[in-house]
Amino acid sequence: MKKVMVGNHAVAWGVRLARVEVISAYPITPQTQVVEKLSEMCADGTLAARFIKVESEHSAMAAVIGASATGVRAFTASSSHGLLYMHEMLHWAGGGRLPIVMADINRAVGPGWNIWTDQNDSLSQRDTGWVQLYCETNQEVVDTTIMAFKLAEQLNVPVMLMLDGFYLSHTAEPVDVPDQELVDRFLPRRVAPYKLDVDSPHAFGALVRPDAYMEMRFLQQDALNKVPQALEVIEKDWLRMFGRSYGAVESYRAEDAELLLVTSGTVTSTARAVVDARRGAGEAVGLLKMKMFRPFPTALLRDALRGVPRVAVLDRNVSPGHGGIFAEELRSALYDLPDAERPELFGFVLGLGGRDITPAVIDEVIEKARTGTVPGREDLWVGVNP
């Protein structure tokens, strides 16, 4: 069934089809429509979930942590400062190995106060033990929300999926809504290996001494390391049942490329058009979309970028005092390649606080990367008028 819907409603549809049992969320621009749609669905009975009203994002995450600990499927959504307010609880979900799924509608962090998109909110939560998946289209949002639960529950890791604020959250696109019966077959009820159970009482999240803490972290790391391979299997199932797949990373017209753009989120769609134009003009420019940022898909990226002469990373984020975060992590991942196979990597910071990344901006990136002689430790800020 095809429907036209905005990205925020695509999230809600994914949650509904996944038959989530507990939702707790606090509204914040640009995420509010997610909460509104879900509360409507709970109210009209199309989603048989308990919607817990709370006074803050910290409590929202605490509520879904409590719910998830009882073995049910739980969901929340937030943005920017709301996500930052959840920070402590994100660690509890990660360390507690609770398969919560949340949507973060990427929004810049104040001050200056800004409701438009960039990735600094979610990237500042990269070390909380959550899987991070950045979506490009509303179809991908619906599909990824459902797949995220399967992934999370398989490995007991929480999953955060990202939508660019407004560019995706408030943009309507046609979406093929998966059939509920098929989704039910794809995603059966959650079976929790550990849960709060009055018949077998245990305390969770209590004191762990130095003789066991490190082992716990080791097991968490092990689980996260298994995510790319697990997602690949899940996507194969999805492809078989629904005819679509996305990949943790996706190469687009990358064959024999002299220059490869690396993107995440909605800018990928713009870059696809630019790449098509360049290829049409006979230029060997390709694209690598990074959907997964955590765990960092190092092996996949090495395979995709090995031997490519030049790589330009488009970062809609910045680590103040360092550089674009995707570029820096990618640079580390490629470090161990032999000299002959290691690309020259150019990092570009752009599109912060919702500034538009137009084809012209991407053309400028391509020119700078193509003609640049010193791949910078310094990052290149595009479109800044100091």
Added chain:
Amino acid sequence: MPETITTTDGARAIPEVAMSTTSTLVTRTGSWKYTRPAYHDRVAPCNAGCPVGIDIEGYLNLLREGRVDEARDLLLAENPLPAVTGRVCHHPCENTCNRRTFDGAVAIHAVERAMGDLARQRPAPVLKGKRRTERVAVVGSGPAGLACAYHLARFGYGVTIYESAQEAGGMLRLGIPEYRLPREALDGDIARVVAHGVEIKCGVRIGEHVTWKELTELFSAVCIATGAHTSRALGVPGEQLPGVQPGLVFLRDVNSGKRPDLGRHVVVVGGGNTAMDCARSAMRLGAKVTVAYRRTREQMPAIKEEVDDAMREGAEFVFLANPVEFQEANGRVCALVAERMALGEPDASGRRRPVPTGEHFTIEADTVLTAIGESSALEGFFGDVEGSDSGLQVDALGGTNRDMLYAGGDVTDLARTVADALGAGKRAAIGIDRHLRRHHGDTAELNALRFADGNLSAVRWMGRDPIRRVNPVNAVVGVDDLNFAQYQRVPRHADPHLDSDRARGGFDEVNAGLSTAEAMDEAKRCLNCGVCTQCDVCLIFCPDAAITRAADGSYTIALDYCKGCGLCAAECPRGAITMTQDRP
């Protein structure tokens, strides 16, 4: 698996989440706390606000638990006349009720009335302390005298009440009309006092049949409770005209069964309960009634419900009207001339003072009933007892400056209500008992008998308080100490009233009262302010499961595990848990 460099035994078989494998009792989290909770029962505002000193919260709680006889006994331990007060008390308890701003105060008066009526059908056992040899005389059988005699009898004394009228009851019988207080209710309550062995001698006027001096020689102690029966004069020309009459005299006549002819139009002067009783009684005799009051409705001292009823029954009110003269026609009053007043600055009572405007107007009247206050008649009394026009001066236990002479009720200069009189009678009884037993406790001992700063408790004085209080703190629990999130809104039961036309047609009781079942439901609206009812909220909310419930229902806090988070105190519906800091 990520690769590991093994430095110890390697990863052991542990769960991948931090999950307890043994009991968490090994972790004594109590060492973290710097504040600790404790159960402290505090005082409900109704108890502190009751001039009688009734453990209202206590008996409502017993009713909630279905322990009706125990509730009745606790009520009767402090108040001998619940069928009376349930009908005519101005119930200040309800004005202080913490439920007032939530969904309406508990209708305590209605529950008390139902209990009073129930106690008539199912009398409480007569309880008395160890028999004392001394005998005490009480002069006057109004609420103060009855209360004093009743409590003294329960303390073990022989008591004789002297009453100048032909029947006991004082102002309750002579002042309050039957439509507010049916005589069987009054008689039933007085019978309770008599059942305690109190002798009531009617038709005996002290100072006339027996002298005051003789009385003090015959008895070990005397309590004066003669009331205030003299209507204050207006002091305006024409007040002596036929047809101008003190309201109290009129009420005494009506309440004795007379039906005087008042003419067509009656003007009542005043805004207190006596004025309302006059107005409503006159309407029942067929008169058209106008109430003239020199301030406005907001300043009227009468019980609000009495004003409502008078208006409902058709009395006309002229506010800001100050009588300046009565006019005569054919040897009888024919009109009242009044000056229009305006409200000025507040006076000593805190009410805005009426100030003259110079504008005059006339109200026709066949009869004028004056009811602007009463004073005590103290002629023929000991000349050396301290007092003034407002009444005798007494100490905190009703003692006058003369040895073994006590006083209570309207004869003193304290507040003149039925409830205040009952409270004063009890205080005098405790004062007399204390004196005769040569028991001279200190102020702290007396204060321990009080509900916060309210009246004294007789059961506490007798050492027979049946209510088990948990580490009591004698302070009132305010509305901010309660957690209304734990309560549902339940509307207050309204008193059913006789239809106004029917009410005006006779002296049938106007307020029909609640049924026993309705009263029991109303009792359940009590929030039990400050008192643990073992509702388990603390136990449910304690995140450390540090609270346990014993077989008798009481709670224990395992301080080895309580982190001092304060959730129990914050969630307690009734403010019965207090947090204290371990170190300053």
